[in-house]
Amino acid sequence: MSSIQDILADPRFHDYLAILKGARNGFVYGVKVRFPHALIMAILFGRGDWQSRLKVIFRATKNHAVNLAKFVTLYKTLLLLQRRVNGGKERPHDTFFAGLLGGYVVFGERNAINEQIVLYVCSRVVASFIPRAPSAYNLASTSGAVVKPMPPDSRYFSAFAAVSWGLVMYLFQHRGETIQPGMFSSMTYLYRDSERWNSLRTLLWHNK
Secondary structure: OHHHHHHHHOHHHHHHHHHHHHHHHHHHHHHHHHHHHHHHHHHHHOOOOHHHHHHHHHHHHHHHHHHHHHHHHHHHHHHHHHHHHOOOOOOOOHHHHHHHHHHHHHHOOOOHHHHHHHHHHHHHHHHOOOOEOOOHHHHHHHHOOOOOOOOEOHHHHHHHHHHHHHHHHHHHHHOHHHOOHHHHHHHHHHHHHHHOOOOHHHHHOOOO
16 A cells, blocks of 8 residues: 555656546546536437437436546646656647647547537637736735636626627527527527417427
8 A cells, every 4th residue: 555655646657647637537527517417408308218318318428528538638648748848848838739639639520519518618718808807806816826717807798798699699590500509409499489389388388
């Protein structure tokens, strides 16, 4: 047991163990995020018997978890290789190139799960350009070594929200084929299915 503890505490093995821990955390996080989502979607919108729905839940959860584990492993491995090439120092662009290659290899294949993940990441990248809101908390958090997220300035966020919703509603109505399938289904349920009913039951209890 002591030899294992010595290995875990040995700085020489830190980078390699960090890759292993990253893969573990990626897998666990993928399960935590995807399983509840897949379960709710199967309950609300699933088709077929519960055996087929459970298979869909399992496949979606496995896909999400495995891909996150793969990406974290590849990303941290590429960072380590770049540091080794550069004499042990990390350069600012190393993270970009590691993410670029990792994203292409792991998430480059077009499927429903990858599309959702990529769109989520893309939305966060776009939202990062909203000016941040200055406050005492933010100034204190950026003055030290630890960086903490800063919320968007409420004025700019209001404009960002308005433009986002205006554009997505226009696309849904006039260019629906360009919207991600999961979002299109949700919007159809909210905005088109609510236009049709034939009884009190389909008005208040069942959608159709």
